[in-house]
Amino acid sequence: MDALSERIxxxxxxxxLAMAAxxxxxxxxxxxxxxxxxxxxxFNTPEYIKDAAIQAVNDNYNSYSPVDGYADLxxxxxxxxxxxxxxxxxPSQIVVSTGxxxxxxxxxxxxxxxxxxxxxxAPYWVSYSAIATLAEAKSxxxxxxxxxxxxxTPEQLEAAITPKTKLxxxxxxxNPSGTIYSEDEYRALGKVLEKHPNIYILSDEIYEHxxxxxxHFSIARIPELYDRTITVNxxxxxxxxxxxxxxxxGAPEWxxxxxxxxxxxxxxxxxxxxxxxxxxxxxxPVSRIQYMVDEFSNRxxxxxxxxxxxxGFKLNRPDGAFYVFPDVSYYFGKTIDGIEINNxxxxxxxLLEKAHVATVTGEAFGxxxxxxxxxxxxxxxxxxxVARIAKALS
Ligand code: GLU
Numbered sequence: 001m002d003a004l005s006e007r008i009x010x011x012x013x014x015x016x017l018a019m020a021a022x023x024x025x026x027x028x029x030x031x032x033x034x035x036x037x038x039x040x041x042x043f044n045t046p047e048y049i050k051d052a053a054i055q056a057v058n059d060n061y062n063s064y065s066p067v068d069g070y071a072d073l074x075x076x077x078x079x080x081x082x083x084x085x086x087x088x089x090x091p092s093q094i095v096v097s098t099g100x101x102x103x104x105x106x107x108x109x110x111x112x113x114x115x116x117x118x119x120x121x122a123p124y125w126v127s128y129s130a131i132a133t134l135a136e137a138k139s140x141x142x143x144x145x146x147x148x149x150x151x152x153t154p155e156q157l158e159a160a161i162t163p164k165t166k167l168x169x170x171x172x173x174x175n176p177s178g179t180i181y182s183e184d185e186y187r188a189l190g191k192v193l194e195k196h197p198n199i200y201i202l203s204d205e206i207y208e209h210x211x212x213x214x215x216h217f218s219i220a221r222i223p224e225l226y227d228r229t230i231t232v233n234x235x236x237x238x239x240x241x242x243x244x245x246x247x248x249x250g251a252p253e254w255x256x257x258x259x260x261x262x263x264x265x266x267x268x269x270x271x272x273x274x275x276x277x278x279x280x281x282x283x284x285p286v287s288r289i290q291y292m293v294d295e296f297s298n299r300x301x302x303x304x305x306x307x308x309x310x311x312g313f314k315l316n317r318p319d320g321a322f323y324v325f326p327d328v329s330y331y332f333g334k335t336i337d338g339i340e341i342n343n344x345x346x347x348x349x350x351l352l353e354k355a356h357v358a359t360v361t362g363e364a365f366g367x368x369x370x371x372x373x374x375x376x377x378x379x380x381x382x383x384x385x386v387a388r389i390a391k392a393l394s
Contacts, residue, residue, distance in 0.1 A: 015364030069096025100247030178318020
C-alpha cells in the first residue's frame with residue numbers, strides 16, 4: 001500500500017516466523033510438512049509453573065502491573081542473576097517486558113540515534129538487524145564461518161569498530177548456530193571493548209540453560225564492562241514458555257529507566273499472570289528443567305548422526321540452544337529435480353517443496369552458506385525429516 005510508511009515498507013518480514021507461517025499454511029492445505037523452522041520447545045510448560053499461573057488468576061491478578069514489572073518479580077530476577085550468573089543487579093536495574101524481543105527493541109530505541117553503527121557478529125538472530133534498522137541505526141556485520149565454529153576473533157572486532165559504533169549484540173548460546181563463547185573467548189573480546197568506552201554491549205542469554213558443554217559466561221561479569229552491558233534473558237526457551245511472552249533485562253540504572261519510559265508509551269507492563277508464573281519459574285531450582293535439556297541433547301546427537309550421512313552437509317557441533325546450522329554451499333550451482341539452487345534461500349525452499357521439511361535460510365541470520373534446522377522436535381519427526389531430505393537430494 002502506498003499509504004504505508006517507509007519504515008514498515010523497508011522492514012523485512014521475520015524469516016523465522018514467515019517460514020513457520022508457510023509451513024502452517026501448507027499443513028492446512030493437507031500437505032504433511034515437518035516444521036523444523038521455529039525455535040520453540042515442543043514440551044508443555046512444567047506443571048509447577050502452570051499451577052503458579054492458575055493461582056495468580058484465582059488471586060485476582062487482573063490489574064495493570066508496574067510498567068517495569070512486579071517488585072517481587074524484579075527481586076526474583078536479581079536472585080536469579082546472582083545465583084546463575086554471579087551478577088549483582090538491584091531491582092532498579094531490572095525491566096520486565098513482553099518477551100526478550102521487546103527487551104531488545106526497547107534497548108535499541110533508547111540507545112540508538114540515526115547513523116549509529118551496531119555490530120552484529122554473524123550469524124546473528126534475525127530480528128537484531130531489523131530492530132536496529134527500526135531505530136534508524138546501521139547494522140555492521142562481522143562474518144564468521146563453520147571453520148571457526150561461528151565465532152569472531154578480537155582482531156575482527158577491533159577492525160569493525162569506528163567512531164560511530166554504539167552497540168554490539170552478542171548472543172551466546174547462539175541462535176542460529178548453537179555456538180557458545182567460553183569465558184576466555186569473551187574475556188579476549190572484552191579486552192578490545194575495554195579500549196572503546198563509548199560502545200554498549202547487549203548480551204542476549206535467552207538460551208543460557210540449554211547448554212551441553214562449555215559453561216555459560218555472562219560478559220557483564222567483566223568488571224570493566226559491567227557499567228555498559230545490558231544482559232537480556234527470558235523464560236521462553238528454558239521453561240517452554242514461548243507464548244507467555246516474558247523477557248527481562250539487567251542494565252545500568254539509567255538505561256533501565258529509559259526502557260521503562262519507552263515501554264510505558266508502547267505496551268505498559270507485561271502480562272500480569274505470566275509475570276506471576278515467572279517468579280516461580282525463576283526461583284525453583286534449575287534442576288527441575290534438566291529433563292528438557294537432556295532430551296534436547298539426545299536429539300542433537302541424533303540429528304547430527306543422521307545429517308552427517310548426507311553428502312554435502314558440513315556440520316557444526318553446537319554446545320547449546322536447539323539448532324544446527326549446516327553449511328550446504330556444496331549444493332550451490334546445482335540443479336536438483338528441476339530446481340536450481342544458488343544460495344541458502346533456494347536450498348531451504350527446495351527442502352520445503354521437495355522434502356516437505358521447513359527450515360530457515362541462513363541468509364536471514366547473516367550467513368548465506370548455511371540453513372538453520374531446529375531440533376526442538378520429536379525424535380520421530382527428526383528421523384522422518386532427515387530421511388526425506390536425504391531422499392530429495394539423492
Ligand atoms: N526466536 C525463535 C526463533 O528464532 C522464535 C521466533 C522468533 O521470534 O524469531 O525461531
